[in-house]
Amino acid sequence: MRIALFVTCVNDTLYPGTGRAVVSLLERLGHEVVFSEEQTCCGQMHYNSGYRRDAQRLAVRFVRTFEDADAVVAPSGSCAAMIRDNYPRLGEHGSRLQRAASELAPRVYDLSELLVDVLGVTDVGAYFPHTVTYHPTCHGLRMLRLGDKPYRLLRNVRGLTLVDLPGAAECCGFGGTFAVKNPDVSAAMGSDKARNAASTGAEVLCAVDNSCLMHIGGTLSRERAGMRVVHLAEILASTEREPALA
């Protein structure tokens, strides 16, 4: 299958390793990945912060870039949810943006959805000899309703030991601009999430969204908890020959 990668601005700029992992994973599974350099950002930060017109302009660019794609994969649960849940109500009623976004939105997937629902695979042949705990993220859990898909993928990774995260369903406190507009509450939530993660004894905290991981990872690192954060894509791309965390 030919799959268009929407790498997302955060991954493109700060976490290119996640984008490379998606490419290597999907190619290993025999699919073609295309990347349009016209892509930039889904507009989530502007939309969530109340800057609707800015978000609309970014959505117009996104729709123009991806409208011909059969399937779009975004290695970020919150960006996938922004496009799927919010784009159809972002444009004015009856506008071209509303029509085009509503038509495109159902073909935009988070990585775990693409693998399990579209490509029908739960064992991707990965190898990752570490103890991992999974943080489901708010958008993954409550908007995309990923359910057990990420867990099924992780359970099939050879060498991986999956341990439960206490209080998994609770928000980590990132929330985009919330992290700087309400830094005290955000930090209190982040600190509780980091403590729960560290209590599992796992080496790695995994999620489908690097924004949440940037916040939790930044907190873990500041607290010297000795725990790594790794995007699901990087675990699934990891093999004996090309291991992540080498």
Next chain:
Amino acid sequence: MSSATFVGMPAFPDAARGATADAQLRHNLRKATGTIRGKRGEVVEELDDWSELREAGRAIKDRTLRHLDRYLETLEESVTAAGGTVHWAADADEARAIVTRLVRATGEREVVKVKSMATQEIELNNALEAEGITAYETDLAELIVQLGEDLPSHFLVPAIHRNRAEIGRIFRERMGAWGVPAPEGLGDDPRELAEAARRHLRQKFLETRVAVSGANFAVADTGSLVVLESEGNGRMCLTLPETLISVVGIEKLVPSWSDLEVFMQLLPRSSTGERMNPYSTVWTGVTPGDGPQEFHLVLLDNGRTDSLADEVGRQALRCIRCSACLNICPVYERTGGHAYGSVYPGPIGAILTPQLQGLQGPVEKALPFASSLCGACYEVCPVAIDIPEVLVHLREKVVDGKRPGPEKAAMAAAEWVLEDPKRLHAAQRAASALRGAVPRRLPGPGAAWTDTRDVPDVPERPFRDWWRDRSRGGRGGEERR
């Protein structure tokens, strides 16, 4: 014996700073919300048709709000026919004046109160006090709040921020000034505390001739009012006095008894986590020889029709004040209710208060941002209020009403960069050129991040450079993050 007020409280981010630093408060809140959350989860889980009930609740409320003018007229006719008197209050001032006038007309100087959000919204106790009338709160938690000259911090458990040691102290020190004092040597055993409150309140129930209440529901076609509670103290107030005055928001209407049935299931399970609440009191006008012989219904607008005119915001009027959104909210759990600076705290408060009061002051303008948009509130709401959607909608209004400043400039600059891949690429290259030079602690607004979190390392080059290189047959493949 003045009642505290939310007026003049600091905006959420500032109020939250103190709250998050209060270890005792966070402990009390985590324990209390965790317990109620667990109970709610169990009794919702056991129903196969919860999602259908929730959808029915949403639909009934939406239909009622769509034809509110008609149902309100029906309610007025029904209440009047049953021997009650209906009063219309456009705002808090009018409502306070009506209630004060009605109490004065009885010649009484004291009223007992049933726990009510609407009377708190209009700060009725302060208004009565200014007229020399003392209002006694009779809900146990409201009593604790009143005796402590404190403010409520939760719909269902207004004293959730207090633990039993604090309650024992408040009873010992303050009860005597309000009536029957606490028994000698009162400790902090919950049974002892409840007994002290019972003795204190019993005197009020037996001696007070006027009661003021709110209502959970008002049934339009029969004119019946409904109060759901756990203690029975509300029923004492609703049945023993001679005069009953009920202040009810106009959105509390349901058309008929068959509609009410849906909410009698949704509310207790969402609120206290019970299948059925212990006391449900329903009254229809007055009944000769039984209960209050004079009944007044004050229907309160106070910003509700403004909210009704807002296509996105109006869903907040479906709220049945169950407090499930407070109990699930990770932000509320860490700050408690006072930080919201409004009678309605938590996620629903963050969308209701700015609509009822208008996006005027710093408190109202900060409330729509007092959320990480995690969506847990929407998931548990028994009438499916999409709270994150309304929060974003209200954020847009705040931004539209804002003068140009550093935030607007930064968001415009970010959009300008992100609108064009060439500009984004230039910004990425600039960031990579500075990698390693980013300090551990950022100055200015960046400190809000780096005070508690490390910043991520900027990579050597962005993803798009790797892709371009790879598609030209370059090094692609291996590289360090």
